[in-house]
Amino acid sequence: MRISELARETGVPLATVKFYLREGLVPAGRATSATQAEYDATHVRRLRLVRALVEIGGLPLAAVRDVLVAVDAGPDLSMTAIGTAHAALPPCPPPGTGTERALAVVESFGWSGAGQTNALGRLQAALEAMDAVGLAPDPDRLRTYADAALTVAAADVSDVPAGPVADVVEYIVVGTVLYEPLLLALRRIAQQHLFVTRRPEG
Amino acid sequence: MRISELARETGVPLATVKFYLREGLVPAGRATSATQAEYDATHVRRLRLVRALVEIGGLPLAAVRDVLVAVDAGPDLSMTAIGTAHAALPPCPPPGTGTERALAVVESFGWSGAGQTNALGRLQAALEAMDAVGLAPDPDRLRTYADAALTVAAADVSDVPAGPVADVVEYIVVGTVLYEPLLLALRRIAQQHLFVTRRPEG
DNA sequence: CAATATTGGATAGTGCTACTCTCCAACTGT
């Protein structure tokens, strides 16, 4: 398969495919001559992955690159696959955010092993911003959110397939990113459902 | 309170405050002379809201403007407050995305009244992207996600305070946007927790 | 009251991201 077929197959503009190749987001094809290269199903898959991370996950290209590096490298010795995934994933917490408060919340749930993830910074930043506008969650609601998060997380980790490490990492990374919009969309639809059915008169 | 105090109070650079005033994201102060204006607590609150929507919610300024218009206008006659909120909220589904498949999913959960929200388009786009990379959720997992979404949505709508319509709208809009990062951060932390405690040996 | 500082407001410029366009020589198919 040549580059233009790769572009057609995935629906990505040719110029953009070239751009991704230049940026190293998609690996080069096997050159068959000075002006021709051969691409295969792995390139199609990688290109679709990049687009999914950008369009569905909303990641900037730099983050996509980090994610792909993590996917290709597999987990290093000091991190679990999930840690590798999360370290590569945006959004990063705003600089200057501590994690003490988030840690306290997480510990109150009896969760452990969360000391390394930058999600802690995000959690704390979110809590602080809610405070600033006077809309911080009460403990009950926080608990409800935590329980729901734990439920979906349990589904996430139990679904991780056996197989080569690289596949596991890809599964986790992509699953983390791509399932987020799914969860948010379902939440919004559920809100609408509840609001409509609870208040048919209003 | 003068403009520079408003900037200091909220930690937003003065030039940025001026920019938001120009863009109409923060209402003008009460002019006391040709070169002086007076700002009060409502301006502080609005400015903090804008920053929270941008930094925590990750909204582009155009979306912030739409959200604020919805907040200020209150729900119009044809929409519930939640519909108003969601219509103003990004991200929009990529153009060309249908909603048939998403509708089928939603109906399989017995949810109703979701015909209007653009979250349907997001849901369908997410499902299609997952298909494209071969990571679509099986029905069980989708069900798990839907249940979790319904749980948090129930907490969301039950927490809506009684009060002026404008406050209700603000509560819903801000809650929808600001609680999303909270949910995602908790999910990631829960994943890490489960992965670490489930596989202490690996 | 004079000297200095600050203010609100407008205009233009910056830095970043994610493409998109243009060009070109080398090659392909007919």
Next chain:
DNA sequence: ACAGTTGGAGAGTAGCACTATCCAATATTG
């Protein structure tokens, strides 16, 4: 032989979110 396509590189563009500079009118200070 020759129009058409290809891979590759560089520069250009569009949008976004600020940020810097300027100005005359006012406020503050000694």
